[in-house]
Amino acid sequence: MVWSLCAIADVEKAIVEALDKQYADVVAPLKENLAPKKFGLKYVQKLTKRSVCAYTVPDELAILLNSMKRMLDVLRPKIETQFKSWGSCIPDGGNTAPGERLSEVTVMLRTKFRTYLQAVDEKLTENTKLQSATKLKKILQDSKETVGESDIRGRMQPLKDQLTNTINHLHTVFETRVFVAICRGYWDRIGQDVLSFLENRKENRSWYKGSQIAVSILDDTFASQIQQLLGNALLEKDLDPPRSITEVRSMLCRDIPNHKGNTYYY
Structure with a gap:
């Protein structure tokens, strides 16, 4: 039993490493979004040299992330069930080291998967800043001078x-x-831009009307598209507003309690 569990852990780890190696080219563009940003001279120079081409998620990256998700949701539960079955046959529960080793591999896989999702969402958010017409903060900035809702x-x-x-x-x-995870992370990341904009203007409510309209459009866009595309596969929680949107709504409407949203999507 111990040998089998160790072998399973080694195989899982080898699979993850093989996937990383096989899809290294499609993961490479995400690397700059995986580590915390340091706004030194070199980083600023890197930003100025960045390509203005929009990022599109390649099919190969989707295959990698889909595979990692299946390992977490399908393969992992089956292994854990078998492990418990074997352990129940041993009076003292057996050696816990193999189980710990399996858990370490699971944590590594889950962390890597979550990090890639976050990097993809960061890339997609950067796309909105490539053109003046799609820069959310500029739209919000201009909304102060906008006459009516139709203009916004x-x-x-x-x-x-x-x-x-x-x-x-x-x-x-x-x-x-x-x-769903990527869409909700994307939704949350866009909401963070709105939150950042408003937090710098807390004492000036003249920005609020335009921001309320903009947020309602963002919410409707994400929620309606997710609902339309998923159909019967939709879960109720899929349409819950992410944390940043909940905070924005609270800021725009002070009489509503600031409940933290659930960031289950990662």
Whole structure:
């Protein structure tokens, strides 16, 4: 039993390493988003040299993330069930070291999977900043001088179109739960930009009306697209607003308690 569990852990680790090696080229563009940013001179120079081409999730990366998700959701529970079955046949529960080794591999896989998702969402968010018409903070900045709601909706349309096209593409390459995780992380990341904008203007409520309209458009875009694309596969929690959006809503409407959203998507 001990030998079998050690072998399983080694095989799982080898599979993850093989996947990383096989898909190294498609993971490479994510590397700059995996580590915390240090805004020194070299990093600023790197930003100025960055390509203006929008990032599109390649099919190969989707295969990698889908495979990692299946390992976590399908393969892992089967192994754990078998491990418990074997352990029940041994009076003292057997040697716990193999189980700990399996857990270490699981933690490594889950961490790597979550990190890749976050890097993808960061890349997709960067796409919205490549053109003036889709820069959310600029849209919010200009909303102060905007006369009516229709004008703000008009300014938001290019960004809405970009988000819609991105979500549609994600649905074509990712399996359902990975698609939901990335979409909700993307939604949360966009919400963080709104939150950052408002936090720097807490004493000036003249920005709030435009921000309320913009947030409602963002929420409707993500929620409606997720609902439409998933159909019967939709879970109720899939449409819950992510944490940053909940905080933005609380800031815009002070009489609503600031409940922390559930970031289960990662």
